[in-house]
Each structure stands twice: as C-alpha cells, then as structure tokens.
Amino acid sequence: MNLPEDDLDTLAVTEGAPIVDARGSGLFDGDTGLLPVDARRVLCQLLAGPSVDAGRHSQLWPVLLRHETALRSHLCELFLELVLDREAGVAFVRQADTGELNTPVLLRTSPLTFLDSVLLLHLRQQLAEADAQGLRAVVEESVLNDVLSVYEKSVSTDRAGFGKRVAQAIGKMKDNHILVKLPGGEERYEVSPALKLLFSAEDVLALTRVYRELGEGGGMEETGR
Numbered sequence: 001m002n003l004p005e006d007d008l009d010t011l012a013v014t015e016g017a018p019i020v021d022a023r024g025s026g027l028f029d030g031d032t033g034l035l036p037v038d039a040r041r042v043l044c045q046l047l048a049g050p051s052v053d054a055g056r057h058s059q060l061w062p063v064l065l066r067h068e069t070a071l072r073s074h075l076c077e078l079f080l081e082l083v084l085d086r087e088a089g090v091a092f093v094r095q096a097d098t099g100e101l102n103t104p105v106l107l108r109t110s111p112l113t114f115l116d117s118v119l120l121l122h123l124r125q126q127l128a129e130a131d132a133q134g135l136r137a138v139v140e141e142s143v144l145n146d147v148l149s150v151y152e153k154s155v156s157t158d159r160a161g162f163g164k165r166v167a168q169a170i171g172k173m174k175d176n177h178i179l180v181k182l183p184g185g186e187e188r189y190e191v192s193p194a195l196k197l198l199f200s201a202e203d204v205l206a207l208t209r210v211y212r213e214l215g216e217g218g219g220m221e222e223t224g225r
Helices: 037-048 060-066 068-076 114-132 141-149 159-175 201-218
Strands: 080-085 090-095 138-140 179-181 188-191
Touching (some): 141 159
16 A cells, blocks of 8 residues: 555554544544544444434434444443344444453443333234234334233232333333334334344243243232343
8 A cells, every 4th residue: 555655644554454544533622533423423322322223313324334343343442242233223232241351331221120021022022023024013002001911910919000010111111212102193102123132032932931821820029120
C-alpha cells in the first residue's frame, strides 16, 4: 500500500484490520474515539437496551449492519456480546461467556416471576406460529389475561392480587418492548422478534411441559427468579 508521506501519520494500520483515523473523529473537545457519530448512537442504544430492531430503529439499523465489526470489538472490551439476527431485524447485547475469567457484570438484570416466564413462553409460541405462516405475531391484551388466568390456582388464592400480578407481567413485557403497541384504539401488540434469540425451540418444548403440568393443578407459589 503506497501513501503520500503526509498521509502516513493520519492512519493506523493493523494487519487484518480496517484502516481507521488515528486522530479520532473529534466530535467534541478531548474526544479520542474512533467510531463515527452514527455508530456511537447505535452503541448507546444497544447498551441502553433492550434491543435495536429494524422496525423501531429504522435509521440505526443500517448503521449497525455497516459498523457491525467495530461495534462487536467495542462491546468485547466491556465483556459483552452482540447478538444479531439479520433476517429477523433485531439485535441486542448480553454478557459474554468468559468461562472462568472473573469479569464485571455491566448489564442490569430483572428477575422473572413465574407469570413473567409463562407469558414469555406463550409469546414465543405465538411468534413461532406466525413465522411459520409468514405473518407478524399480533396479540390482544384481553387474550393474554385469559392465557395467564389458567395459572391462578397454581400461583395464588387471592383473586385481586393475582389480577395485579398479571397486569405487572404484561406491563413488564411492554416496558421492555417485547410487546410493541400497534396503532388503533384496541389493546393490540406485536411480539418482538427478539424472543426468537432468547428462547430456542428446545427451550420452548421443555418449558411447555413444565407449565402445562402446573396449569393442570401442580401448584406453585410464585417467587421471583
């Protein structure tokens, strides 16, 4: 590679790596970062969570794909891993599997209650069925309430308290953008494709058996986990 001498001090070249501007992009005073501003916005969204997807982040998604390698590298420096499904149009960050290496945990985790887990499983199944038909997975809040009501005896004998727990479980899915509100007056939501990356087909089968037994009267006191 032949470059004019004046250009040699502006480039950092590493074998097998892309050429980057060694002086950084200089977006603000003291900035030594190498990522362009749009890629930094993607990185911030990934870290803020819960995901970046082509539908909700139409401007960030192509930037993510264009700078995927650099973003993966920056996340690895924080012991994080980029999970990306191009076909589904969704990406998110999770803690990297570092084996026996003792590393800090940067991502916040929210414990799942029994009802949270049941609801996630149901939504994952709806997503799989919709995918098989080439459709978007759309659910109604009233139907979700009916689905969870099957587990009332397994979780609690307090009817009012159970209703609050159901509302909290559904609310958690909304807050984390697992359920994305659709336009219109009805309480209809699209299930985020991110669930396909969180639950494998084997997970779905295993959990379905467990929750079916509980729904048939196995009895379980709800606890966070």
